[in-house]
Amino acid sequence: MGKVLVLYHSDSGNTANMAQFVAEGVRSVDNTELRFKTIDEADADDLRWCDGLALGSPTNPGTVSWRMKQWWDELPPDLWSTIDGKIGCAFSSSGGWGGGAELACMALMIVMMNYGFLVFGVTDYVANQFTLHYGAVMAGEPRKDEEKEACRRLGRRLAQWVAVFINGRKDMLPVHEKLPE
Numbered sequence: 001m002g003k004v005l006v007l008y009h010s011d012s013g014n015t016a017n018m019a020q021f022v023a024e025g026v027r028s029v030d031n032t033e034l035r036f037k038t039i040d041e042a043d044a045d046d047l048r049w050c051d052g053l054a055l056g057s058p059t060n061p062g063t064v065s066w067r068m069k070q071w072w073d074e075l076p077p078d079l080w081s082t083i084d085g086k087i088g089c090a091f092s093s094s095g096g097w098g099g100g101a102e103l104a105c106m107a108l109m110i111v112m113m114n115y116g117f118l119v120f121g122v123t124d125y126v127a128n129q130f131t132l133h134y135g136a137v138m139a140g141e142p143r144k145d146e147e148k149e150a151c152r153r154l155g156r157r158l159a160q161w162v163a164v165f166i167n168g169r170k171d172m173l174p175v176h177e178k179l180p181e
């Protein structure tokens with residue numbers, strides 16, 4: 001059974017809305033257990049528990065929110081170097097396209113890399129000219145089908161990689177999967 005944590009911070013609900021669709025994608029992969037938490041609800045034990053982490057933050061001055069950064073900064077110091085090898089991915093809502101959501105995703109992935117996580121992007125196009133190479137990014141909340149699907153695809157891919165690399169389910173390799181654009 002793959003264990004996936006969707007962990008996010010959201011001030012005004014947009015990243016929270018993305019997180020719901022990411023969780024939908026996680027649930028679409030069988031034999032996957034989901035924990036869905038805000039940074040106010042989660043602690044170090046949730047990180048210890050998971051095999052895969054989808055980490056979401058609003059874009060605040062071009063990077064992660066200070067609250068998300070604080071959450072990581074205040075983890076017990078002895079956690080570091082004990083949770084390496086988990087699979088990580090990122091999502092972020094910004095005020096506008098080009099407002100830095102991909103930079104925020106990179107910043108989230110840098111934190112995960114610091115903890116020894118294996119982070120990934122997604123090569124799929126979920127619609128014409130719409131992809132999630134560095135994580136799912138959104139201007140505001142997901143409204144259009146492709147915006148929702150980008151979030152779902154991120155969660156689904158995370159659960160698939162957990163199935164393949166953590167649980168040894170080679171049949172779950174997603175690269176040849178045909179999904180609707």
Ligand SMILES: Cc1cc2nc3c(=O)[nH]c(=O)nc-3n(C[C@H](O)[C@H](O)[C@H](O)COP(=O)(O)O)c2cc1C
Nearest residue numbers: 010011012013014015058060061062094095096099
């Ligand atoms: C302090 C602060 C800084 C922000 N910086 C940016 C930014 O650099 N680029 C951008 O596009 N939007 C920026 N925004 C807008 C938020 O990223 C945007 O409203 C986002 O959808 C909020 O997500 P949330 O509803 O999950 O909190 C900023 C908002 C705040 C409050």
